[in-house]
Amino acid sequence: MQTLDLSWLNPDGSCGARRGKGIVTVRGGVPGDRVEVEITRERGRNASGEVRSLIEPSPDRREAPCPWDANCGGCDLAALTPEAQLAAKARMVQHTLRLDETPQIIGSPRAIGHRARMKVGLKDQQVGYRRARSHDIVNIDVCRIARPEVVDALNRLRSWLEEHGPLPFPEVEIRSDGERAVYAFEGSRRNVPSTLASIGDVAVGGRSVFGDATLTLNVLGLELRASPPSFYQVNLEGNELLAGFVRDTVLASNPARVLDLYAGIGNLDLSLAVAGVPVTAVELEGAAIRDLAYTADKLGVSDKVAVQTMPAERYDLSRDFFDVLVLDPPRSGAPGVLAKALMTRPHTVVYVSCNVASAARDIRPLTQAGYRLEEVRCYDLFPDTHHIETVLVLRR
């Protein structure tokens, strides 16, 4: 056991502590804690370990705001005050991107009840998050970060399970458009009990089986279709701010033609098309790109939107001219994509990232080629957790 002071937050939610000339990566505490740590792995000067006991709590800790106290495997930063959470995340982004100054961080418009999508596990008659590093279900009946209609839907499902018995699905995503919550179960459409219709709109394996599990999301005044498998940002009000910033940044750069990689349902590009800018949207998921094309048609901007269903990494960047590139990849980032983007030399690149560690890696070919990282803005779409959305604006 070693006594360590947890000094900073890492992009993966662990904390960093100095030990002599090395660093220990520690799971289980929050920045500011003095803790007793069991070292699980030594690597030269550096090591990793797990908190075994709290010796002196961080001065930024608060009373546990939730009865589950992060035992459900969720909210790993809930023990910190909201201000300390924002400060820790902004410092983490600064450190990861090696910025001279702490970037601007915009808090979530909703402090609680901000999650519009929630993926939960099912086992027997239990439904809830899975405990960290475990398959156990924590049978939560309240969740302060989920929107109220999502929690209601969760409890409706639990009541159904108690009455009818287990379902043959490992997981369900409860998805809300801000008012209406629907269920998207993973699994086969065979053997879906007809009584499940009583809980509401249900999709299984990506398609509606009872009612209509397709949502309409309002983003920047546009109604975007989101069918059951399609990604959308979990924090609707936070997304409005983020999408507005991306739109304004792109339009201010006077684009002739925009390429949007990892486009989803068109969250970041349909507003550009509506403003008259031709866009090409590249997305892997067929359902999402069909949503995007459907919405473009409804908005009357199909002539401004070209769609490509393919991995963004395989898109041939040299086949068209683009002066602005927007990309918003999943947590693993966009390996190799920005090196290829150098072939077309867009004057502006807007990188929206939910994992600043992969973004820091991905932008290196651009900065090495002389692009400047002109603006970095963080949007806290995930209060009480270590996650943070970061927008990086690069220009040549």
Ligand SMILES: C[S@@+](CC[C@H](N)C(=O)[O-])C[C@H]1O[C@@H](n2cnc3c(N)ncnc32)[C@H](O)[C@@H]1O
């Ligand atoms: C973080 S989401 C962003 C979606 C959209 N830009 C938005 O703002 O809602 C990432 C999207 O990339 C898609 N995706 C994942 N891997 C991909 C890949 N290799 N190539 C293209 N799209 C991919 C996912 O289906 C998802 O829609």
